[in-house]
Every structure is written in C-alpha cells, then in structure tokens.
Amino acid sequence: MNSKEVVILSGRANPELSKRIADYLGLELGKVKITEFADGETFVKVEESIRGSDVFIIQPTCHPANNNLMELLILIDAVKRASADRI
Numbered sequence: 911m912n913s914k915e916v917v918i919l920s921g922r923a924n925p926e927l928s929k930r931i932a933d934y935l936g937l938e939l940g941k942v943k944i945t946e947f948a949d950g951e952t953f954v955k956v957e958e959s960i961r962g963s964d965v966f967i968i969q970p971t972c973h974p975a976n977n978n979l980m981e982l983l984i985l986i987d988a989v990k991r992a993s994a995d996r997i
Contacts, residue, residue, distance in 0.1 A: 921969030
C-alpha cells in the first residue's frame with residue numbers, strides 16, 4: 911500500500927494529535943472543512959479526492975462528548991459519500 915492510498919483526516923476535537931500522528935507516519939493530513947452553522951448544525955466537506963483510499967479519522971470523543979461524537983459520525987458519513995474504500 912503506498913502513501914497515496916492512505917488518508918488521515920482530523921476532526922476539531924484534537925487537531926494537534928492528528929498532526930502528530932500524520933507526521934509520525936510521514937503523511938500529510940487530508941483536507942477537510944468542518945463548519946458549524948448558527949443553529950448548531952455541523953457541515954463537513956472533504957476537500958480532496960479520497961475515492962478508493964483507506965481513510966483514518968482522528969476524532970477523540972472527549973468533552974463535549976456529544977458534540978465530538980456527532981462530528982465523528984458526520985465525518986464518517988462524508989467520507990463514505992466521497993467513495994473511500996475503507997474507513
């Protein structure tokens with residue numbers, strides 16, 4: 911498996927952890943835009959092609975656990991819709 915087939919995406923709960931993991935593996939973090947609307951709804955857009963890639967999402971569910979867990983689930987949905995091979 912070459913590095914182009916592996917993508918690491920980060921949620922907003924701990925971006926430094928995600929960066930450190932990517933650096934350790936010699937990879938760059940994938941581009942993802944996470945927006946929260948005024949009504950509290952979270953929107954996630956994967957800003958690069960991940961079709962056919964193996965995607966790892968780094969998103970701890972620390973406080974606030976409910977918000978971070980929902981963000982993780984929305985990230986998983988966005989990655990699945992972007993045709994990742996494995997999540």
